[in-house]
Amino acid sequence: MTGFDGSPAEMPNVSGHAGWLSPDDATAELLLSGQGADSVVPPRERALALVLAAAARPATPRELCGEQAAVTAFELAVRRSRLRPSVWTRAGAWSVRRPRARRVPALIGGGVLALAALLGGTAAADELPAPLQMMAHHFFDAPAPARAAPRPSVNPGPATRGQRRAGPNISARTARPDAKKSPKGKAKGYAKAASPASTPSSGNGQGNGNGNGSNSGRQGRGQAPREGPHVPRERQETLRPLSPVKTTEVPSARAPQASAPPGPPSRSQARPSARPGTGRARLRR
Amino acid sequence: VLGEGFPKVLAAAADGDGAAFAILWRDSHPPLLRYLWVAAGDGAEDLASDVWLDVARRLSKFKGGEPEFRGWLFTLARRKVIDKRRRDARRPESPTGDTEPLDRPSSDDTFAAVAEDISTTEALKLIATLPRDQAEIIVLRVVAGMEAKEVARIVGKTPGAVRVAAYRGLRTLSARLTDTGSRAPGHLGGSPDQGGVTR
Numbered sequence: 001m002t003g004f005d006g007s008p009a010e011m012p013n014v015s016g017h018a019g020w021l022s023p024d025d026a027t028a029e030l031l032l033s034g035q036g037a038d039s040v041v042p043p044r045e046r047a048l049a050l051v052l053a054a055a056a057r058p059a060t061p062r063e064l065c066g067e068q069a070a071v072t073a074f075e076l077a078v079r080r081s082r083l084r085p086s087v088w089t090r091a092g093a094w095s096v097r098r099p100r101a102r103r104v105p106a107l108i109g110g111g112v113l114a115l116a117a118l119l120g121g122t123a124a125a126d127e128l129p130a131p132l133q134m135m136a137h138h139f140f141d142a143p144a145p146a147r148a149a150p151r152p153s154v155n156p157g158p159a160t161r162g163q164r165r166a167g168p169n170i171s172a173r174t175a176r177p178d179a180k181k182s183p184k185g186k187a188k189g190y191a192k193a194a195s196p197a198s199t200p201s202s203g204n205g206q207g208n209g210n211g212n213g214s215n216s217g218r219q220g221r222g223q224a225p226r227e228g229p230h231v232p233r234e235r236q237e238t239l240r241p242l243s244p245v246k247t248t249e250v251p252s253a254r255a256p257q258a259s260a261p262p263g264p265p266s267r268s269q270a271r272p273s274a275r276p277g278t279g280r281a282r283l284r285r
Numbered sequence: 286v287l288g289e290g291f292p293k294v295l296a297a298a299a300d301g302d303g304a305a306f307a308i309l310w311r312d313s314h315p316p317l318l319r320y321l322w323v324a325a326g327d328g329a330e331d332l333a334s335d336v337w338l339d340v341a342r343r344l345s346k347f348k349g350g351e352p353e354f355r356g357w358l359f360t361l362a363r364r365k366v367i368d369k370r371r372r373d374a375r376r377p378e379s380p381t382g383d384t385e386p387l388d389r390p391s392s393d394d395t396f397a398a399v400a401e402d403i404s405t406t407e408a409l410k411l412i413a414t415l416p417r418d419q420a421e422i423i424v425l426r427v428v429a430g431m432e433a434k435e436v437a438r439i440v441g442k443t444p445g446a447v448r449v450a451a452y453r454g455l456r457t458l459s460a461r462l463t464d465t466g467s468r469a470p471g472h473l474g475g476s477p478d479q480g481g482v483t484r
Binding site (some may be wrong): 057 | 342409430
């Protein structure tokens with residue numbers, strides 16, 4: 001039999017070392033199970049058996065001297081755990097803190113959602129202040145803010161050449177997309193001016209018949225202010241006046257514009273228009 | 286080992302009875318302290334106090350018999366030992382030069398002391414010279430009286446690995462004792478003709 005044929009435990013003396021692979025597995029199991037002090041252990045393992053038996057000896061008085069302190073600590077711990085059962089233990093501490101820790105983010109999230117819903121609803125109703133409404137308009141499909149400019153109570157300046165229809169561009173200034181509700185077929189020029197595309201225009205001077213919408217009265221035919229909102233070219237074409245009309249400036253036509261008195265109903269005012277200047281312009285024509 | 290009386294004692298201790306807890310403590314503290322002494326060295330008593338404090342806090346939630354209680358107790362102890370090792374690794378203590386004269390090895394040889402007087406402390410010192418896992422497993426099996434399966438559950442190994450580690454540790458101990466015996470003939474009850482450690 002060579003040194004490689006059997007298990008090492010079967011060949012204790014192969015290496016020539018006395019303690020090599022000693023004890024064998026069976027003896028080791030006996031020693032570990034506390035039976036090493038018995039005589040079943042081979043004599044050469046007796047020293048090992050004595051060491052293990054010494055390690056497993058009954059408790060010494062020195063080892064048991066802390067009993068009273070341990071019992072006191074136990075009673076204190078029990079008392080504390082009864083007073084605050086969920087805070088005292090670690091697991092209990094989780095059980096207390098976790099709901100609180102969950103509640104705070106939930107409350108914050110709910111508040112944020114409620115605020116967002118409130119703002120969104122207000123923005124959808126177009127009730128926000130103009131800057132906020134504009135932001136909402138940029139961020140989502142909230143309606144654009146209405147121009148906060150005051151309603152012109154003063155009629156614009158005199159009609160200039162190329163201004164077919166004189167009168168304040170009230171609809172252009174204050175009109176909102178819902179201004180389309182004006183009856184069709186009446187006051188075509190204003191209806192165009194009141195279209196959503198030209199909603200924020202303030203006298204855009206694009207020859208759409210409301211060139212005098214600005215107080216400055218500088219807009220002439222086809223002169224579009226550079227700062228004005230962009231109007232597509234085809235739209236400009238449609239808004240161009242039908243034909244140039246020579247108007248004669250009547251000095252008296254300016255005066256009553258300041259207070260914009262409702263004049264007597266004329267033929268031109270038969271059109272359902274709230275623009276007093278329009279009727280006069282037609283009258284002049 | 287309390288045996289059949291264990292459930293009653295455990296139930297009373299879980300209700301806060303100090304006397305019942307004292308019975309548990311007297312039964313389990315010595316092996317716990319010895320295990321901690323081998324596994325953690327200095328500070329074993331502090332760790333044992335921490336373990337018992339954890340037991341006191343959680344005893345009302347514990348369910349199981351005596352083997353389970355021992356397994357739970359030594360699992361708590363092993364976690365404390367691991368925590369202590371981590372703490373020591375984070376803040377290692379390096380002795381200064383002033384303590385070098387104090388750290389000189391004593392003239393006492395552990396094995397010679399074991400040979401002369403095999404006290405519990407000396408036996409534990411001898412076991413503590415083994416590799417850490419082997420020493421732990423031997424103490425849990427010999428001192429705490431656990432089976433290989435229970436020890437495997439505590440140390441996170443298979444029962445086979447636990448057996449192998451324990452056998453290796455015992456063989457190493459046997460070899461060291463044999464060497465010691467050959468240096469100090471006539472001790473440990475062996476005789477050359479009997480094939481003892483003095484051979």
